[in-house]
Structure formats: C-alpha cells, structure tokens
C-alpha cells in the first residue's frame with residue numbers, strides 16, 4: 001500500500017512538472033478538489049473526448065450528440081429527484097474534526113478485505129506456478145471464502161440500511177466493523193447525516209429564493225429534457241441514443257484523491273432510448289460495448305472489472321460500474337444503468353408536456369425506457385495516466401521515466417529533433433515539422449543533447465522521436481524512435497506520415 005501511495009504522489013508531481021495538471025488557483029494557495037489542465041493535459045483530455053465521441057456518435061447511425069447548457073430550469077432538479085435525494089451520508093470524527101462519507105468508509109473497509117483475498121491468491125500463484133487455477137482456488141480456499149462471505153454480508157447490510165434510509169444503522173455498522181478515523185485513530189464518530197451535493201447560485205438581478213438555479217450535477221438531464229426536440233428534428237427511431245460531453249458540479253464532501261473526485265468535472269454520457277421490455281437486452285449490449293471500448297485502449301483486462309450495484313434506485317432494474325485499478329485500488333470509472341421510464345415520466349409530470357414516442361411498427365405511443373452509459377472524463381484521464389506512468393531501469397543503471405500512454409491519446413504524436421544545432425539540420429527538421437503539423441500535434445526541439453531530448457519526450461509520452469542527422473541531408477531519410485521499445489528505424493521522410501498514422505491506430 002505504501003508503494004502505491006508513493007506511486008500516486010509521483011504521478012501527481014509528474015503531472016504538474018510536465019504540464020498535464022496544475023492545482024487550481026495555485027498562486028492563491030489552491031482550492032480543494034478543483035484542478036486546471038495544462039498544455040499537454042488539455043490535449044490528452046481532448047483526445048479522450050474525441051475517442052469517445054467517435055465510437056459513440058460517429059460510429060453509430062442511431063446515436064446523435066447535443067451540447068446542452070449548464071444552467072437549466074430549477075424544476076428540472078426537482079423532477080429528477082436531485083433536490084430531495086442527491087445526498088451523500090456524511091460522518092465526522094469528533095477527535096480529528098475530519099469529515100468522511102460513511103459509504104466511502106465502508107467501501108474502504110471492504111477494499112481491505114479484498115486486499116487480503118488478493119494477497120492469498122498471489123501467494124498461491126507463487127506456490128503452484130503454471131499449474132495454478134485461480135477460479136478453482138477462489139471457489140475452494142476456505143480463507144478466501146470466509147473473506148468473500150464477510151464482504152457480501154457487509155455490502156448487503158449496508159445496501160439494506162441505505163435503502164431504508166436508516167442512518168442510525170449505518171453509524172452502528174461503522175462502529176461494529178471497528179472502523180477508525182485514519183487521522184485520529186479513534187472511533188469517536190458523530191451521527192450520520194445527509195448532505196446535498198448540488199451547488200446553487202442566483203440568476204438575474206433579484207436575490208430572491210425564486211431565482212435560485214443549480215449548477216448541473218450531471219449532464220444527463222440536459223438530454224432527457226431535449227428528448228422530444230432531438231427525436232422530432234432528427235426523425236429518430238427507437239432504439240436511438242443521445243450523447244453529450246460536458247461539465248458537471250458536485251459539492252463533494254471528501255475530495256482527497258486528485259482528479260478522481262472533483263467539485264467541477266466532466267462527464268461523457270449517453271442515454272439510449274428503447275422499447276419497454278427490451279431494456280435488459282440493451283443493458284447487456286452496452287455493458288459489453290463499453291468494456292470493449294476500454295480494452296481497445298490496450299490496457300489489460302486485469303485492470304478492469306464489473307461491480308454490480310446492490311442498492312438499486314426504486315425505478316431501476318439493473319446497474320453496474322466498470323471499475324478500474326487506480327493506484328488507490330479498484331474504483332468506479334463508468335456507470336451503466338437501466339433506468340426504466342423514470343426520467344421521462346418525471347419530466348412529463350413536472351413540465352405538464354406529453355413526452356412520448358409513437359412507434360410506427362407497434363403503432364402505439366409509449367414512454368421509452370432508458371439505458372445510460374456515464375463515464376467521467378477526468379477519471380478516464382487519471383486511469384490512462386496512472387497506468388502509463390512507468391519508471392524503467394535501463395541496462396546502464398539509469399532510470400527512464402516514461403508515460404506509456406495509448407498512442408491514439410498522446411498529446412504530442414511526434415517530436416522532430418535535429419541531431420545538432422548546425423549544418424542545416426535545424427532547417428531540415430523544421431521542414432519536416434511543417435509537413436507533419438497538419439496531420440498530427442508535433443513538436444520541434446533543438447535544446448540539449450539528443451539523449452536528454454529523448455527523455456523529455458518519454459516523460460510527456462510522445463510515441464515517436466524523429467531525428468535529422470548528416471545522412472538525412474544526403475538521402476532524405478530520418479531515424480524514428482519508438483517510445484516503448486526505444487527501437488529505431490531509418491525511413492524516408494516521405495513515409496513518415498503513413499508510419500505515424502499506422503503506429504497510433506487504436507486496437508479496434
């Protein structure tokens with residue numbers, strides 16, 4: 001655990017040093033859980049958005065995108081249930097005066113038991129070597145089974161308590177599990193109470209309560225309230241989807257995990273509208289499709305897992321999270337939810353406008369059901385960044401820090417480097433830079449020795465370094481060095497565009 005904490009700290013400081021992420025308002029001592037993206041960060045973020053948009057909108061003839069506003073009519077948040085129920089259960093430790101989310105304390109307790117299971121599995125893997133069968137081991141080893149039973153018991157008891165809104169019971173569960181405050185080490189807890197996560201502000205010049213508007217806590221409602229507009233203007237036929245990328249705001253109580261939990265963040269959401277009764281089929285479809293999207297980035301399957309929800313909202317009939325192994329353990333990256341007709345029906349009731357679809361095949365009107373996929377852009381950023389951060393010991397004993405980012409997402413695709421700053425090499429390198437710039441984000445760099453420049457590009461995660469040397473001036477060939485293997489090819493300048501295009505293509 002200590003190692004992972006160290007790793008996480010290194011990732012945070014690397015992000016700052018290399019222009020990926022800066023603390024917000026830093027010269028004024030910063031703001032908790034708000035971050036700014038730097039010159040490389042914004043490129044990585046834009047590339048993730050594009051990668052998602054392409055796969056969800058461009059590659060589907062039945063999904064379209066919108067961009068709705070952050071401010072919406074305040075009644076929308078009453079209809080959606082956010083005003084009354086978008087709460088987190090919070091608890092304070094009386095000795096340290098630190099505030100926690102009760103559900104996160106319980107989740108962390110469960111994660112510790114999961115760690116014990118993982119250690120048991122690793123031990124057995126070492127002992128049995130190639131003949132080790134993980135599935136058989138976890139289904140028969142008594143210690144693993146006992147720990148899994150503990151996890152199941154805690155999860156279902158917690159879900160029951162939350163469903164019954166029994167906050168007293170949640171406190172008792174925390175005490176019974178012996179959960180202590182990580183700062184004070186004591187069990188001196190306050191009662192658990194609900195805390196609404198929405199930010200509000202006032203619109204217009206009058207500061208009356210009637211002018212209160214909220215900063216949207218999710219982008220999804222902008223999609224629901226535009227259902228009829230999009231369906232009619234786009235002549236969309238069910239099943240169809242509406243996608244959106246945009247900012248969301250939540251007044252998070254616990255905000256200590258860098259860009260994992262922010263107060264201002266971005267979501268990439270898609271609401272897929274289906275015939276009632278067909279939602280579970282589509283739920284399975286989107287579960288599989290979304291997992292494939294993650295795997296297409298080339299990050300191994302072992303880093304992802306599904307976590308089905310124990311606690312379902314009353315209108316939902318299935319929900320799962322795609323979790324990622326962040327440096328602080330497996331945590332939610334994306335949610336896939338079968339939400340029934342709840343949202344459209346609520347907006348129909350609160351707006352007084354009929355929100356229905358006429359199905360030309362069935363020749364009937366109905367309120368469509370919804371399956372949503374909702375992924376955090378910043379969490380995806382953190383997932384790819386933390387998986388990419390590598391410290392490699394080279395043959396000569398030096399350490400190379402490299403970001404093995406998925407090439408399709410890299411901020412800079414190629415760096416063009418004259419071997420020396422003379423003999424016409426800079427001019428030739430600049431010609432190449434100009435040639436590549438319309439296809440890719442590229443960078444020219446002539447400062448410092450070539451080895452140092454390679455390291456600088458490794459640290460930003462640039463997949464290709466193109467070097468112009470004496471031979472280039474004779475035969476128009478360059479060396480191109482690949483980031484992960486450090487292997488170099490010598491190729492004609494005229495082949496560079498194709499070479500890079502091929503190299504950065506995603507898996508699927």
Ligand code: GAP
Pocket residue numbers: 217218219220250252259260261262263265266267269332333334335372374375376377378379
């Ligand atoms: N419309 C459904 C919805 O908003 P959610 O599970 O609350 O569902 C979806 O949020 C995703 O948004 C999460 O899986 C996570 O990736 C991201 N997310 C939620 N809160 C966040 C926060 N405070 N900071 C960063 N990302 C967050």
